[in-house]
Amino acid sequence: MQHRGNVLESAGTDRRRADRRIFDGIPESAERCLVTFRGGAAHVVHGPGSHAFKAAEHFGSVLLAPSRGIAASLGSDKVHEYDGDVGMIMIVPADLGGKVTRSSTTESVIVALTPESLFELATREFGTGHAELQPPPFGTVDFQALQLAQLLKVELTDRETPNEFYVDSLVTMFGVHLLRNYAGARKLPQGPKGGLSNRSARRVREFLDVNFSSKIAVAELAALSSLSPSHFIQAFTKTFGEPPHKYLLRLRLDFAEKLLVESELSIAEVAHLSGFSDQSHLTVTMSKYRSRTPKQVKLQR
Structure with a gap:
C-alpha cells in the first residue's frame, strides 16, 4: 500500500x-x-x-x-x-x-x-x-x-x-x-489497582498530548496527580502499560513520522519539532524502536 x-x-x-x-x-x-x-x-x-x-x-x-x-x-x-x-x-x-x-x-x-x-x-x-x-x-x-x-x-x-x-x-x-x-x-471508575485514577490519567494524558515535544520532568507529571515521583511512575505504568519515558517517546516518534510523511521539513527540523535533541538522536531512536530510519520513512510516503 x-x-x-x-x-x-x-x-x-x-x-x-x-x-x-x-x-x-x-x-x-x-x-x-x-x-x-x-x-x-x-x-x-x-x-x-x-x-x-x-x-x-x-x-x-x-x-x-x-x-x-x-x-x-x-x-x-x-x-x-x-x-x-x-x-x-x-x-x-x-x-x-x-x-x-x-x-x-x-x-x-x-x-x-x-x-x-x-x-x-x-x-x-x-x-x-x-x-x-x-x-x-x-x-x-x-x-x-x-x-x-x-x-x-x-x-x-x-x-x-x-x-x-x-x-x-x-x-x-x-x-x-x-x-x-x-x-x-469498560469503564474503570477507580482506575486499575495501584494505578492512576481516571481523572488523573486523563489530566496526565492531555498534558503529554500538548507538551510532548518539550522537556518534561517526572516530578512535573507527578504533581498533576498529587503523587510522589516514585509512586507516580508505578501508577502510570499500571495505567498505561508502559513507563512515562516510553509513553513520551512513542508520542514523539508518532509525531516525527507524521511530519516526515506529510511535510517537506528536513529531518533535522523534524527532530527539533518532535522533541529530539538533534537529527542523530531521532535516527538512533527511530531505528531502535521502529526498525527504520527517518530517511526510510520519507522515501516510503
Whole structure:
C-alpha cells in the first residue's frame, strides 16, 4: 500500500503503508482510496460475487445505493440473508473475519480505523480506551453514517487530489460516531489497582498530548496527580502499560513520522519539532524502536 496521503488510482497499485496494510480488508474493486493518519477511506463498487475479509484494522462500510440479495457472515459460519438499503452500515472490528456474497452490484464507502486511533478516540470519549465495537444487526440503516460516507465519496471521487486533512477529519468523525453508537466502554471508575485514577490519567494524558515535544520532568507529571515521583511512575505504568519515558517517546516518534510523511521539513527540523535533541538522536531512536530510519520513512510516503 502506498503511504498515507497517496491516492490509489487502481487496484494494481502497491498498497503498503510502512509496516501496516491498512486496506487489507478492502477488495481489489476499490475505486479510490486514501490512507490518512487515523486510518483511511475508500469508495468501492463491488460486482456480484463473494468476498472474504479479515484485517488488523476496524472497518465500517456504508451502502450508497440499494442492493438486493446480500448474504453475510461475521465471526462465525452463520449466514444472514437480507436486502441492503441506502445507508445500511456494517461494522467489522479488527481481526474479526467474515464473508459477504452479493447477487448484484453494490456501491459503498468503507472507512478504516487503526486500533491505536480507536483507542485514542475512546479514551477521549469515555475516559478509557477499553472500548469494544459491537456490530449492529445485518441490515441496520444509519443516516448519520450515510452523510459522512457521502461526503467522503465526493472528496475521493470528485477531486483529482483529495484533501488528506479533510478526509482524516471525516474518518475521525466516523470513528467517534461508531464509538457513541456501536461500542461498549469498560469503564474503570477507580482506575486499575495501584494505578492512576481516571481523572488523573486523563489530566496526565492531555498534558503529554500538548507538551510532548518539550522537556518534561517526572516530578512535573507527578504533581498533576498529587503523587510522589516514585509512586507516580508505578501508577502510570499500571495505567498505561508502559513507563512515562516510553509513553513520551512513542508520542514523539508518532509525531516525527507524521511530519516526515506529510511535510517537506528536513529531518533535522523534524527532530527539533518532535522533541529530539538533534537529527542523530531521532535516527538512533527511530531505528531502535521502529526498525527504520527517518530517511526510510520519507522515501516510503
